[in-house]
Amino acid sequence: METELKNTPTTAAETQSMADNTGEQTMGGKAVPEVKMQAEDLNLWYGDTQALHSINLEMYAREVTALIGPSGCGKSTFLRCLNRMNDLIPQVRLEGRVSLDGEDIYDHSVDVVQLRTFVGMVFQKPNPFPKSIYENIAYAPRLHGTGTSRSELDDLVESSLKRAGLWNEVADRLDTPGTELSGGQQQRLCIARAIAVNPEVILMDEPASALDPLATATVEELIHELKDNYTIVIVTHNLQQAARVAGYTAFFHMGKVVEYNDTDTLFTNPREQRTEDYITGRFG
Amino acid sequence: MQRRLTGSASDPRIRARYRRETRFKAYTVTALFVAFAIIVAFFADIISQGYTAFWRTEIQVTLDYNERAERIGRFAINEDLREIVSRGAVRGIPLEIRNNPELAGTTHERWVPVYSRIDQYFKGKEALPPELEQQVLQLKEAGVIRSTFNWAFFTAGDSKLPELAGIFSAAVGSIFVLFVTLMFAFPIGVLSAIYLEEFAPDNKLTQAIEVNINNLAAVPSIIFGLLGLAVFINTFGVPRSSALVGGLTLGLMTLPIIIISTRAALRAVPDPIRLGAFAMGCSRWQVVRDHVLPLSLPGILTGTIIGLAQAMGETAPLIIVGMIAYIPEAPSSIFESATVLPAQVFTWASEPRKAFMEKTAAGIIVLLAILLTLNATAVLLRRKFERRW
């Protein structure tokens, strides 16, 4: 048993060998996956407490990457580093590099507002704005000036709702408040809202933990469909959910990435004892 | 079959427990009853004393605009009625004739208010000398004395004659004062609260400001009066007794209430809404403008209304800044001397004449009605816009 942490598969060669080992079903014979976002030696402190320790992680384009781990392991903190939501919390200090398509998102010349239009986010509890369904989606495009005329916005609202698989359910009541939808519909509305800005990456912070199993299934199905066009990073407490939706899974523990692997390997034959203990429900 | 669930009824410990519970419940019900009884007694007393002020006794007289009346109004009335008719009712006749000379020499039938003692007599509150009593009873028989709704109470200003005194000028004063208070305290209060809640870093300085604001809300109102006197009148030279100085002083007092209630309303907006907006690429200002403020507005308004209601009932600081003056004419601007409803009530309450007692009570009724309306508006606002997130 290894005592020392193996680092994440950061080189293309390692990734490739991983793909060879796991066979056809996981990699689908694809070439080395394209890296969309990357954290390099990322450290983060809340005041004096270090929450993230030297995180190295690559998130691949048009793949779902799941972040799992016990409560307080830093997975949500890490997720929030990816669109700089941690900026909102005072006393957060950060070292290292996070890049989107190779561009450092913490560079002082980066406009956070701009960044967040590229990296959208969906939260644990569905949080539609207390406005109409239409306004929920049209709000951000109008704000950012990407949709101006009424017809443009109409099209955008329709296409976003369609992509979120919600159009058929709400097409005839776009004027009703988004808060009157069911939990699962609200969450898909939030996803539609995120899509409307046309992001490249969508971060999801336990998007189904407040939903019942059926609504969870619809959201998971949506995630699966979105994968073709977006890079998705999802934090989840539900291991089965990670296993169901993610192509790659990273196991966080005590602010470190213990293991990062393709989901099939991680869930059938993890490399690290700590991962094994966590996903099988053993004493840690 | 052994019955295990009913056996405990005879257990002394369990019975003692039930007894204690019953007793405790009785205490709470008693306390509630006492509180309720006090309120009922208060309202009953005020209303029973004050409702008569909404009625007044009038007498039908023939006004003779003769030469003597051109100088002194009382001469327009038949001599034997001069003790009965209110002096104030005919005071204006000379002026009337001067403005309309063609009235000279004409006569008019008119209903005019009676002298306050006679009014009080008909309301069963005061006795009259037997001769006078005889006379007014005869007049009543003859149908020239009637009781009618006292519109003048709402349309007239203060007067030294109780039968003519009304709350109009005080009400206008109150409106002016509240307007100034609102204009002063609302923007400053809401903006400070937004800064503290949405923008301010959490450091020693902002914490100290917070603590001080909370303390300000507990400062006795008379201190604000002294502050208003020192700052607004002595330093900035704002006219004494004016609605402006009163409004500003009450504004100082209302400010912490508005800040605290606005902050509570802002804090009640769930964070996920903010995070959601931030995640869509909103700037802080956009988050506040488009999401936080619309959601917290009902709460902010509620707090403001409650603050204003409190300001409306405040007397002590206004006395300090001179708003206790005798104001028979409603002010026409915020720079003129004015008084406010509670101050008016206070003035009447200190009058020795009995007829002012019912005015005091009636003033209180009006004040209470306005306060209840304001508070009810606040409650309705909250109900209507209360959202479930």
Added chain:
Amino acid sequence: MDKKGFSQHISRQYNEDLEQIITRVMTMGGLVEQQLESAVDALVSGDQEKGEQVVTSDYRINAMEVELDEACTNVLARRQPAASDLRLIVAVIKTITDLERIGDEAERVGRMSLHLLEEDRERSPMGEIAALGEQVKGMVRGALDAFARMDAEQAVRVAQEDIKADAQYDAIIRHLVKYLEDNPKSVPPVLDIVWATRSLERIGDRSRNICEYVIYFVRGKDVRHVSFEQMAQEATGDRH
């Protein structure tokens, strides 16, 4: 890897479920070994009683397989096992299938032994057949041992024994073919012996399968359809 790892779950009920499944697999294995022992005995010595006993006892193994299948299904449904737990359940499901088949082969050997007359037995290469029987008995025992201890290295050794069993089988078959060429009239009894020998050889194959499942469980590697060298490398090497 902690071989007794399935006793460390936070859920004690889960531990008990898994332990019980292991225990029952071992019980089933013991029963299969016993059946095989009796069958080989009946075949070699002509003990009719033992032969009949083997034929009538096979239902017990079948019943155990059904029970264990159900227990595994329940664990899958209720616990959604992952990682080593998942591999354990998969290995158990496959192992009991092979154990049940070994039971079937033993039954067939028992049935064949009832058909044979003493003279048929004398004409056959009973020494070689007995040796093959011993060989596959050893393999079954070894495979079950490896399973009980979750010992991948032993599993490799036992799997390699299959080469020997195959060679013995080939020798016996060659012998019987030659005998048939010389004595064309005695085809029916010789065919019975061929069937029994074939069954023994299959038992060796199935023991090898069980060893592969053990390696899969311990190493997380599928070693079916690979060379022995590769298998040994996977089983003994580092986990990756």
